[in-house]
Amino acid sequence: MGIRKGRRPGSPDTRAAILAAARDAFAERGFDRASIRQIAASAGVDPALVHHYFGTKDELFLAAVQAPADPRELLPQVLAGDREQLGERLVRMFLGVWDSPAGPAAAGILRAAVSHEWSARLIREFLVSQVLRRVAAELDVPDSDRRVALVASQLMGLAMARYIIKLEPLASAEPAWIVAAVGPALQRYFTGELPDLPTMG
Amino acid sequence: MGIRKGRRPGSPDTRAAILAAARDAFAERGFDRASIRQIAASAGVDPALVHHYFGTKDELFLAAVQAPADPRELLPQVLAGDREQLGERLVRMFLGVWDSPAGPAAAGILRAAVSHEWSARLIREFLVSQVLRRVAAELDVPDSDRRVALVASQLMGLAMARYIIKLEPLASAEPAWIVAAVGPALQRYFTGELPDLPTMG
DNA sequence: GGCAGAATTCATCACCTGTTGAATTCCACG
DNA sequence: CGTGGAATTCAACAGGTGATGAATTCTGCC
Numbered sequence: 001m002g003i004r005k006g007r008r009p010g011s012p013d014t015r016a017a018i019l020a021a022a023r024d025a026f027a028e029r030g031f032d033r034a035s036i037r038q039i040a041a042s043a044g045v046d047p048a049l050v051h052h053y054f055g056t057k058d059e060l061f062l063a064a065v066q067a068p069a070d071p072r073e074l075l076p077q078v079l080a081g082d083r084e085q086l087g088e089r090l091v092r093m094f095l096g097v098w099d100s101p102a103g104p105a106a107a108g109i110l111r112a113a114v115s116h117e118w119s120a121r122l123i124r125e126f127l128v129s130q131v132l133r134r135v136a137a138e139l140d141v142p143d144s145d146r147r148v149a150l151v152a153s154q155l156m157g158l159a160m161a162r163y164i165i166k167l168e169p170l171a172s173a174e175p176a177w178i179v180a181a182v183g184p185a186l187q188r189y190f191t192g193e194l195p196d197l198p199t200m201g
Numbered sequence: 202m203g204i205r206k207g208r209r210p211g212s213p214d215t216r217a218a219i220l221a222a223a224r225d226a227f228a229e230r231g232f233d234r235a236s237i238r239q240i241a242a243s244a245g246v247d248p249a250l251v252h253h254y255f256g257t258k259d260e261l262f263l264a265a266v267q268a269p270a271d272p273r274e275l276l277p278q279v280l281a282g283d284r285e286q287l288g289e290r291l292v293r294m295f296l297g298v299w300d301s302p303a304g305p306a307a308a309g310i311l312r313a314a315v316s317h318e319w320s321a322r323l324i325r326e327f328l329v330s331q332v333l334r335r336v337a338a339e340l341d342v343p344d345s346d347r348r349v350a351l352v353a354s355q356l357m358g359l360a361m362a363r364y365i366i367k368l369e370p371l372a373s374a375e376p377a378w379i380v381a382a383v384g385p386a387l388q389r390y391f392t393g394e395l396p397d398l399p400t401m402g
Numbered sequence: 403g404g405c406a407g408a409a410t411t412c413a414t415c416a417c418c419t420g421t422t423g424a425a426t427t428c429c430a431c432g
Numbered sequence: 433c434g435t436g437g438a439a440t441t442c443a444a445c446a447g448g449t450g451a452t453g454a455a456t457t458c459t460g461c462c
Contacts (some may be wrong), residue, residue: 007444014439014440029316030233030315030316032231032233032316033233033316034420035418035419035420036419036420037419037420045440045441046440046441046442047420047421047441048421048422048423048440048441049439049440049441051420051421052438052439053439056421057420057421066385084375086407093431103425110315111316112313113365113366114231114311114312114315114316114361114365114453115230115231115233115234115312115315115316120365120366120367123366124367124368125368127366127368128273128368128369136410145336145370146370146371146374146382147367149362149365149369149370149371150371150375150382150383152358152368152371153355153358153361153362153363153368153371153383154354154355154358154363154386155358156357156358156361156366157353157354157355157356157357157358157359157361158354158358160315160354160355160358160361161350161353161354162354163330164314164315164321165314165321165324165325165329165357166321166325167329167348167350167353167354168329168350169327169347169350170347170350170351170353170354173347177396179388181347181351181395181396182351182354182393184389185355185386185389188385188386188389189382189386194380194381194382195378195382217409236448236449236450237449237451238448238449238450238451245437246410246411247410247411247412248409248450248451249411249412249452249453250409250410250411252450252451253408253409254409257450258449258450258451259449291418296409357424395440
């Protein structure tokens with residue numbers, strides 16, 4: 001009676017279960033407050049097994065949140081089409097990702113990025129080298145790196161307000177409305193007039 | 202010899218020292234990773250004294266981060282003047298607060314808001330009832346609550362990108378440039394054309 | 403001078419954390 | 433049928449956490 005030691009019969013994919021539990025835990029409780037013991041319990045498994053599969057907690061986090069969405073797959077859809085509606089397409093895709101099953105993972109990354117420098121570095125490197133740089137290369141306007149950073153700031157703010165802080169009425173607004181409201185703002189960052197760099201002195 | 206028990210001579214304002222240490226700790230390590238023991242040590246004091254002055258850790262946090270800036274004092278300066286430059290004035294003030302000594306406290310609140318629902322509620326209530334509602338009341342356009350929420354999202358994103366994630370070139374950009382770049386975006390949210398609410402079906 | 407009360411520390415408690423190493427059980431292959 | 437290796441659990445370690453209650457020393461007042 002009770003749970004015996006040793007290998008269990010059948011072949012449940014325990015590894016995947018742990019990963020799923022970790023994903024959930026990190027997403028809704030953040031890195032610090034998500035505990036390995038709790039993740040293990042939630043996966044119906046001993047904590048040591050978590051360490052057996054994924055080493056340390058940091059590694060588990062990396063395994064759990066890696067690639068919530070692949071920019072190499074998504075960006076071309078956004079970049080294709082006329083440049084005058086780039087902003088709206090980007091917001092639409094952004095909301096699509098966050099409202100998808102990948103959303104919680106993204107929330108986990110964002111939560112972790114706020115409290116851990118190494119995770120902030122992670123998201124920064126990801127944004128810069130996987131997303132922003134590619135978009136910037138596709139734009140044929142000057143100051144493209146500044147432009148994409150402004151775009152990133154608005155999108156991060158949108159995610160914070162809508163999914164983390166849950167600020168109303170943004171949190172429960174229709175995606176279509178948000179696209180129409182925020183899209184043009186991004187469009188201006190992309191292709192509109194921006195100030196020159198201030199000349200010192 | 203060594204540190205004796207009991208009341209110490211002189212009158213160093215220990216309470217203020219604890220508060221300052223707590224402020225620093227919460228700002229740069231967030232709520233979870235800031236420990237009372239460490240705050241106490243950093244203030245040259247026993248952990249129990251921290252509990253003696255401020256009760257629980259939550260209460261200490263509230264005492265440490267309350268009112269990094271008083272909207273009742275700052276908002277009138279922003280709202281005064283012509284409506285066509287409201288956006289720029291708001292960005293300028295926002296950057297002013299974050300670049301001031303109050304900035305770290307603001308960062309602490311933001312960090313905590315991301316990992317704790319009760320703290321997210323805190324910042325949400327603060328934003329809604331102390332800032333957004335007042336600004337909305339001052340605007341004479343329809344949909345003012347939606348407009349201010351959009352503004353809040355852009356400002357939160359700016360804070361995240363510049364002060365938390367430290368995304369370049371935003372992180373080290375000149376405030377004047379940011380004002381000129383982001384101001385008009387906020388201005389559009391405030392007084393520009395926004396889409397109607399989508400009609401369902 | 404004595405006494406109330408505030409300031410401060412000490413010594414804990416109970417708990418949770420990540421992590422490790424050994425023990426056990428099962429499966430697959432020879 | 434046996435054996436090696438993978439899956440899984442148990443038991444524990446070492447450390448950190450917030451919190452509490454009692455003890456001690458000082459200050460200020462009468």
